[in-house]
Amino acid sequence: MDIFVQQIINGLVLGSMYALVALGYTMVYGIISLINFAHGEILMVGALTSWTVVQALADSGLPGW
Known part of the structure; x- marks a missing residue:
């Protein structure tokens, strides 16, 4: 279930980037x-x-994300 929620968030972020460019x-x-x-x-x-x-x-050595 954790992976599913993360993929939903990833899809929303990517879709919003596409929408901003469009x-x-x-x-x-x-x-x-x-x-x-x-x-x-x-x-x-x-x-x-x-x-x-x-x-x-x-x-x-610092956290990247």
Whole structure:
């Protein structure tokens, strides 16, 4: 049951990230009628930065998550 609850939370978090990116695309397209693909790039920069911080914390002995 513990794994099921964790997977539900993981799905909600991932779905909310997809919804935020889709909302950004929709807002930009609605305003300037042009699709701007920079949203995905910004999302990946944030993901890679946080992964780097987690890896640095794991090497220093501090808890990463």
